[in-house]
Amino acid sequence: MKKITLVLLFGLFTQLSFSQNWDWGGPVDPLQQKFEVRHYRLELELLPETQSIQGSNTVTFSASEKLDTLRLNLIEAYQVSIVLMDGKEVQFNHQNDILDIFPIDCTCDQVQVFYGGKTPIAVNPPWEGGFTWEKDQLGNHWMGLSSQGEGSQIFMPGLDHPSSEPSEGVDIIITVPKPYFVASNGRQVETVVKNEKVTYHWSTSYPINVYNINFTMGIFHEEKMDFLSVSGALVPMHVWVLQENRNKAKSLLEVLKTSTETQEKYFGAFPFPEDKIAVVETPYLGMEHQTINAYGNNFQFVQLGKVQYDWLLHHELGHEWFGNKVSVGDWADMWIHEGLTAYGDWLFYWEHGGPEAYFTKVKSESKNIPHARPVVGPINSTEEQAYHPEIYTKGAMVIHSLRGILGDESFFPMLKAFASDERFTYQNLVNTNDFIEFVQAYSGKNLQGFFHLYLYSTDLPRLKVSKKGKSKYSISLQGIAFEMPLEVLTSEGIQRIIAGSKEVDVLSTTPPVVDPSGWMMMKR
Template sequence: MIKRIVLAFLLIGTFQFSHAQKNWDWGGPIDPLQKQFEVLHYKLDLAINPDERSIEGSATVTFEAEEKLEILRLNLIDEYKVTQVLMNGDAVEFTHSNDILDIRPIDCTCNSVEIFYSGVTPIAINPPWNGGFTWEKDGFGNHWMGLSSQGEGAKIFMPALDHPSSEPREGVDLYFTVDHPYFVAANGTLVETEKMGDKVRYHWSTSYPINNYNINFTLGVFHSLKDVFISSSGAEVPIEVIILKENEAKAAAIMEVLKVSTATHEKYFGAYPWPNDKVAIVETPYLGMEHQTINAYGNNYQFVPMGNTQYDWLLHHELGHEWFGNKVSVGDWADMWLHEGITAYGDWLFYYEHGGMESYLEKAKEVGMGIPHDKPVVGKINSTEEEAYHSEIYTKGAFVMHSLRWVLGDDVFFPFLLALASDERFTYQNQIDTDEFISFVQEFSGQDLADFLNLYLRTTKLPQVKISAKGKNSYQIKLDGIKFEIPVEVQTSEGIQRIMLGNKKVKVSSTSAPVVDPNGWLMLKQ
């Protein structure tokens, strides 16, 4: 307890200090100039210099526009110096200020621009919540660098159309040049390793759509353990753990944890979304983050037994984002709960799968007791990341899914979850919002659940349980504050019954006072 209190004060101090620094945010209303084009592909070609904590190189942005652009507006923080911008091999005019890079395209049919830039990287103050670059040394004195940018966007490391609605549908190619013996782990597939004297150049590539903050790279002297994961789709997917050389002896154990978590997610969310790339984690000098096909892992191998297997909450949670957050993603941070809430619910499903129903319900009760109901789960339209991000998008978002399971029943809920994660309207280059989620629930189940879902997602109100004795062995129960009915468990002297409750009184017979929702399926005021 003392350690937790000390840590809390340290985090509060760090948080206050971080706000004294420059605060990068992203999302909100998209810039009108950025509505005029779509990014198709990014190529990043960088030299990473750990001694100077700097990067230098170029980024090539391939885009598509229906009409000729007067200005191609990208985002790049002012901490980097842009030295040249080329289009079709010719230098073009640009301005760079206020974290905006405005490029004046030349009159040509070309659809790509190459930007040369360099600079000292922004340092993460409290990663991954206040992100940036984290530069550390491993136990052997080697440089160890991690990058986190969910709260800041890609502009802290590359020029980008930095809005959550923008995902390059043709993926990214990433080139990194570093001193030997350093390795750089990144998204997709390692296409080539080129040795150049005392330097090494790595080329990573993915052809899948990818959100800007999921583009990532980590530098260190690593040990790699590779294997093949047989997906539920039948695909043979490369699986890899990339960990510090000093932790080599732990590779086999964390590989097994990764395989079990992947298989568990596949059971409830469907086949692994990136079979042509890889399932992978890389050890980072901060806690963790979902980076498509290369999840950051910094939980120090804190496995706990769960049934007949081992559980690592951090590894499992970030891996779950491969489905919800990376494959199924939102274009407005107002709907961030669809990333975090459903993925957090996937954590509960590990308890269900490996610990059983009792373990699952205990987890739900534990989380439910800690929800303050201070903020709506769904933010205002055109939210920035900072406006949308708070604890209840995880906890209450997960509890909404838990309650939905109860209302729909397992025979409908679990097929619904699989269908949601595979519907082409919401996956890969397409995105989803809360209204579409609610419509899909109703479409799939055939039930009118809009009022139920909107109550929990868009308000902080909870139904109030009212129980009144009416004569001997008779009680009346209702839920104040709602205009719809929901199924509720009620425990009486005769056992547990499933009763439809709303704002009209329902009579039950019992020789003892009834208990409403004894297993904790719903968020209610008791």
């Protein structure tokens, strides 16, 4: 999800009550364990005057056995009019946000659901999501969709679980009144104008998490270029902004280019080169929709070194690597999305502001961590259970501390290798244990104690420094059963010790400063 400056974000967590009670994740429904979705073909008409949608979704699936019930998720706010399999109507039951379809006696691997109705209105997007119907300053309709907290059930029937990504992607075909435009995932296949309506067909080339399926309607100004990826691929890069902001579009495109170059340096080539790199201006702050990130930060660029920086754009773009390419199947592990992406925000400071800017940023963010909840949630968490502020800042601090332990020579190649490992990318989902095992195998270090302390508990080691004689001090970390490296600034300069519950002596004619750069989380 979006990072709202990690301070502003914290203040907004009190609003995460999801007043409409839509949540998703948790255990996979037993009926939904019996099939896998391969593809969605979403065909909708957006009706801005009535704030409603009308159309169909065709679900292509595979199952190892004949299904008596094909269970999909769709909120009750929509009216399902007809369901087809093999061109024939089939019976269905739609209640309690569940759409149960009873297949006919066939070998069908597709079902088409026709539905429509008034859209749920976002109460506080993107935290309490839904549809946001606004008008721009010129009086034109402007619609945005946000659904990370609620899932795709608020706009289409499907298998609504983070572990379900259609392996063959999605086609999104949206019809709107002329002269409106619709920006969506993937690449634009065609545009069809008929009478007073225009239809836009978008298609993805990669698996996609259902909450990342998205579309935004408005009258936009476009700026574009071809981005040369480190992979050698030329990737289309687009920004779409409201007409009233057209004079800011070229600057936004340049900011997007700089952020993409920075992300690629540390995490590897852009993950979706067959689609595009893009942002679209939305009537809410932001969200990491795959290849069409929502942007609503009002062009608040700041100078960092020689470049312009937009924290919102950079954060959402970072999710293309962690969240969209590397995806979790259980929201319990959401910190992998948010913590690694938030750490990527800090790396922008390292890259363009230098070490001083980086460590200042780290100290500023880390001092507000309450250590109130474990970073990793209970197994089979729902989105609402798993989403809390520490998956951002403490998750990022775990990665920062890991850098301090491993050293840059091992740490940076490790990050890039993890983001490129076929076992954990695209349709191959990842969990926290996968990450821990990967880091340990890559580094050759036993880090179980470190990860257990910082990811699964709220405890912190307590630093103890005792003076022993005129120029000797002992240093220990109380409350842990493992050791980790610490930097110590003494009268002779920086030295590195291996600290644990046993005291380690250092020589210094002045009181030593332990961990002066702030690599580790501890009570001082």
